[in-house]
Amino acid sequence: MNTVTIQDIAKAANVSKSTVSRVLNGTATVAEDKKKAVLEATKRLGFQPNIVARSLAKGRSMTIGVLTQLIGSPFYDTVAQGVIIGLRDTGYSPIFVDGQWQKNSEVEAIQALLGRRVDGLVLIGGGVAENEITQLCGSTPAVIVARKLNSESHRTIHMDNVDGGYRATRHMIEKGHQRIAIIKGLGHHPDAIDRFEGYRKAHQEAGLDIDPGLVLEGDFSADSGVAGVDKLLAEKTLFTAVFAANDMTAFGARLALYRKGIRVPGEVSLIGFDDQMEATYSTPPLTTVRQPAREMGQQAAHAVAALIDGEEFESQCVHGELVLRESVAPPPAD
Amino acid sequence: MNTVTIQDIAKAANVSKSTVSRVLNGTATVAEDKKKAVLEATKRLGFQPNIVARSLAKGRSMTIGVLTQLIGSPFYDTVAQGVIIGLRDTGYSPIFVDGQWQKNSEVEAIQALLGRRVDGLVLIGGGVAENEITQLCGSTPAVIVARKLNSESHRTIHMDNVDGGYRATRHMIEKGHQRIAIIKGLGHHPDAIDRFEGYRKAHQEAGLDIDPGLVLEGDFSADSGVAGVDKLLAEKTLFTAVFAANDMTAFGARLALYRKGIRVPGEVSLIGFDDQMEATYSTPPLTTVRQPAREMGQQAAHAVAALIDGEEFESQCVHGELVLRESVAPPPAD
DNA sequence: ACACACTTTGAAACCGGTTTCAATCGATTA
DNA sequence: TAATCGATTGAAACCGGTTTCAAAGTGTGT
Numbered sequence: 011m012n013t014v015t016i017q018d019i020a021k022a023a024n025v026s027k028s029t030v031s032r033v034l035n036g037t038a039t040v041a042e043d044k045k046k047a048v049l050e051a052t053k054r055l056g057f058q059p060n061i062v063a064r065s066l067a068k069g070r071s072m073t074i075g076v077l078t079q080l081i082g083s084p085f086y087d088t089v090a091q092g093v094i095i096g097l098r099d100t101g102y103s104p105i106f107v108d109g110q111w112q113k114n115s116e117v118e119a120i121q122a123l124l125g126r127r128v129d130g131l132v133l134i135g136g137g138v139a140e141n142e143i144t145q146l147c148g149s150t151p152a153v154i155v156a157r158k159l160n161s162e163s164h165r166t167i168h169m170d171n172v173d174g175g176y177r178a179t180r181h182m183i184e185k186g187h188q189r190i191a192i193i194k195g196l197g198h199h200p201d202a203i204d205r206f207e208g209y210r211k212a213h214q215e216a217g218l219d220i221d222p223g224l225v226l227e228g229d230f231s232a233d234s235g236v237a238g239v240d241k242l243l244a245e246k247t248l249f250t251a252v253f254a255a256n257d258m259t260a261f262g263a264r265l266a267l268y269r270k271g272i273r274v275p276g277e278v279s280l281i282g283f284d285d286q287m288e289a290t291y292s293t294p295p296l297t298t299v300r301q302p303a304r305e306m307g308q309q310a311a312h313a314v315a316a317l318i319d320g321e322e323f324e325s326q327c328v329h330g331e332l333v334l335r336e337s338v339a340p341p342p343a344d
Numbered sequence: 345m346n347t348v349t350i351q352d353i354a355k356a357a358n359v360s361k362s363t364v365s366r367v368l369n370g371t372a373t374v375a376e377d378k379k380k381a382v383l384e385a386t387k388r389l390g391f392q393p394n395i396v397a398r399s400l401a402k403g404r405s406m407t408i409g410v411l412t413q414l415i416g417s418p419f420y421d422t423v424a425q426g427v428i429i430g431l432r433d434t435g436y437s438p439i440f441v442d443g444q445w446q447k448n449s450e451v452e453a454i455q456a457l458l459g460r461r462v463d464g465l466v467l468i469g470g471g472v473a474e475n476e477i478t479q480l481c482g483s484t485p486a487v488i489v490a491r492k493l494n495s496e497s498h499r500t501i502h503m504d505n506v507d508g509g510y511r512a513t514r515h516m517i518e519k520g521h522q523r524i525a526i527i528k529g530l531g532h533h534p535d536a537i538d539r540f541e542g543y544r545k546a547h548q549e550a551g552l553d554i555d556p557g558l559v560l561e562g563d564f565s566a567d568s569g570v571a572g573v574d575k576l577l578a579e580k581t582l583f584t585a586v587f588a589a590n591d592m593t594a595f596g597a598r599l600a601l602y603r604k605g606i607r608v609p610g611e612v613s614l615i616g617f618d619d620q621m622e623a624t625y626s627t628p629p630l631t632t633v634r635q636p637a638r639e640m641g642q643q644a645a646h647a648v649a650a651l652i653d654g655e656e657f658e659s660q661c662v663h664g665e666l667v668l669r670e671s672v673a674p675p676p677a678d
Numbered sequence: 679a680c681a682c683a684c685t686t687t688g689a690a691a692c693c694g695g696t697t698t699c700a701a702t703c704g705a706t707t708a
Numbered sequence: 709t710a711a712t713c714g715a716t717t718g719a720a721a722c723c724g725g726t727t728t729c730a731a732a733g734t735g736t737g738t
Contacts (some may be wrong), residue, residue: 015723015724015725016724016725016726017724017725025687025688026687026688026689027688027689027724027725027726028687028688028689028690028726028727029686029687029688030725031725031726031727032686032687032726035726037726037727038685038686038687039685039686040686040687041686041687044686044687058455058458058459059459059724059725060400060459060461060723060724060725061459061460061461061725062396062399062400062405062460062461062723062724062725063400063693063723063724063725063726064724064725064726065396065693065725066394066396066397066400066692066693066694066695066723066724066725066726067692067693067724067725067726067727068693068725068726068727069693071396073439078428080425080428080429082425082621084418084621087421087425091414091416091421094412094414094440094442095414095442098442103439103440103441103456103460104439104440105407105437105438105439105440106428106437106438106439106440107437108428108429108432121392122437124392125392125393125394125395126395126396126437127394127395127396232621232622232624232625235625236625258621258622258625261622261625261626262625264625264627265625265626265627265629268627268628287416287418287566287592288566288592288595288622290566291566291569291570291592291595291596291598291599292595292599292626292627293598293599293602293626293627294602295599349693349694349695350694350695350696351694351695359717359718360717360718360719361694361695361696361718361719362696362697362717362718362719362720363716363717363718364695365695365696365697366696366716366717369696371696371697372715372716372717373715373716374716374717375715375716375717378716378717393694393695394693394694394695395695396693396694396695397693397694397695397696397723398694398695398696399695399723400693400694400695400696400722400723400724400725401694401695401696401697401722401723402695402696402697402723403723
């Protein structure tokens with residue numbers, strides 16, 4: 011192992027540990043010749059400072075703890091990627107713990123992170139109670155991404171899902187649709203609830219009643235998209251459009267429609283949510299509400315870094331952007 | 345901050361630091377009453393051991409460095425996820441560094457990881473020279489995933505891409521296709537080269553010549569799939585099937601075909617590579633060669649853990665499995 | 679030439695744990 | 709009763725850096 015320490019450098023350069031440290035960190039002025047000697051020895055011996063030791067001494071680990079939700083959701087994964095990217099030039103490295111860590115889950119995961127003395131925390135989604143977060147984190151700066159909190163007690167970066175659902179639905183209504191089915195996301199998931207609320211709001215605003223038969227349960231999976239459409243068809247519910255809780259669900263719905271030979275958007279229009287990469291290339295390309303997942307992750311990364319440096323950071327509420335592609339058209343003349 | 349140290353516990357329980365450490369780690373037998381006192385104090389004061397300090401003292405950081413390639417490839421991302429999952433119950437936490445880290449890239453990234461005194465390394469893909477890896481890692485156990493190495497000097501978990509390309513191509517040949525276009529991956533990428541080699545091999549075995557006009561350059565992106573098919577069509581090259589270097593490229597090809605009103609698999613068959621989640625739900629569901637990305641990541645995680653514990657681990661060469669769905673059919677009778 | 683301020687430097691303390699080492703103790707054995 | 713042994717325990721060294729502090733060296737003003 012490359013186990014050359016600062017002590018070895020000191021000996022080689024004929025100075026003290028302290029001086030080596032000062033040269034390497036630029037903490038104080040050091041005579042030119044000694045500085046040169048230290049630098050030379052550092053290079054020659056291939057010295058690599060032990061970050062663990064440095065962390066202990068400085069009380070800062072240059073590490074950001076990231077709590078992820080590996081539910082296989084492309085959205086959350088992309089947020090996590092954004093965090094990695096956003097941390098690139100900050101000097102901090104992300105350390106990941108999965109929310110579904112063993113049975114103990116999130117709280118334990120956060121504790122594990124804290125035990126590692128991370129300098130900051132990025133919590134992606136998740137469901138720990140807010141006050142519990144407060145209590146756990148103590149004075150460690152934390153940013154919560156992709157999750158709406160009720161109180162203002164934490165900084166968050168999240169999307170306005172009500173608005174997103176509203177825009178998606180209104181778009182279809184404007185195209186002339188009156189019977190828009192919705193395949194909802196996971197029942198208790200706040201995002202799912204909000205998107206549905208947006209759907210409701212758009213109907214209300216347009217003076218349209220919602221036929222309960224058009225409201226299907228789902229769980230953000232493609233399978234639930236298939237199931238939703240199949241149910242609609244089996245029950246012979248009339249519908250000219252489908253609002254899927256996310257793109258995966260939309261893909262599932264698309265497939266179910268394809269199997270029955272129902273044309274999209276000719277006979278049924280389809281809209282998704284997320285704008286994951288594949289949406290651009292589905293057939294037809296999927297109209298959807300874009301969630302800037304990567305950007306949110308990046309922003310969160312910058313935010314913790316800023317917080318650690320004592321700067322302030324305001325919670326952000328991003329608005330989804332409707333990405334018009336080809337899966338929505340006016341309903342068939344009939 | 346929750347800055348209660350082992351010293352505080354010692355004082356509270358009226359014993360020495362050493363004893364507290366012994367109780368907490370079970371390193372030695374401790375009198376029942378003292379043990380109880382320590383445990384009680386630990387709980388009461390809410391003690392959380394400082395892992396940084398422990399790491400320094402023990403010389404082990406309980407951290408695994410993971411080098412990722414955030415090129416937005418679903419495949420690599422899934423491997424990374426697999427690593428997180430595989431590390432769940434091992435006590436190790438993964439710390440991530442992106443290969444495209446600053447301009448300096450991979451070598452610097454690995455050094456950063458090593459500076460953090462990671463106990464092991466998982467390198468996902470990447471292109472650092474093999475001997476450089478050897479030299480860098482020294483005695484730190486390392487596993488390379490999703491990359492073929494020429495020498496046996498490192499443990500790797502990778503897929504036989506020649507075989508994968510061969511199987512895909514042979515499948516189409518067996519279905520009766522004679523003019524199979526291929527949209528290749530990134531020119532210099534070993535996986536791309538190997539898959540093409542498999543394509544070649546299958547043709548050779550079947551006594552089929554390869555029309556150079558059927559071989560298109562690509563870069564693993566969906567766009568290159570679109571471009572490939574467009575080129576084929578523009579040049580009026582005859583073809584009844586397309587082998588795309590990966591699923592994303594296949595999706596792009598699918599879209600280009602869709603735009604021209606060419607039916608899949610009625611008029612043209614299509615096969616991909618990877619079996620990413622969306623392949624199941626594309627229209628039609630995509631026949632593809634499955635790369636067990638998540639499993640490979642998990643295996644790699646287990647492998648480093650094993651190596652650290654002194655166990656041995658043999659390099660693994662996984663074989664891709666042909667996943668038959670609906671995008672391949674016999675060529676049209678014509 | 680002398681006092682005073684400022685710069686450079688090394689010794690030592692410290693961060694919070696683990697581990698070695700030697701001392702103490704009760705119990706067993708001769 | 710003395711000697712030996714094993715089990716407990718605390719003091720101190722250690723991991724590899726950073727930082728404080730005081731001493732030594734330099735230069736300036738009078």
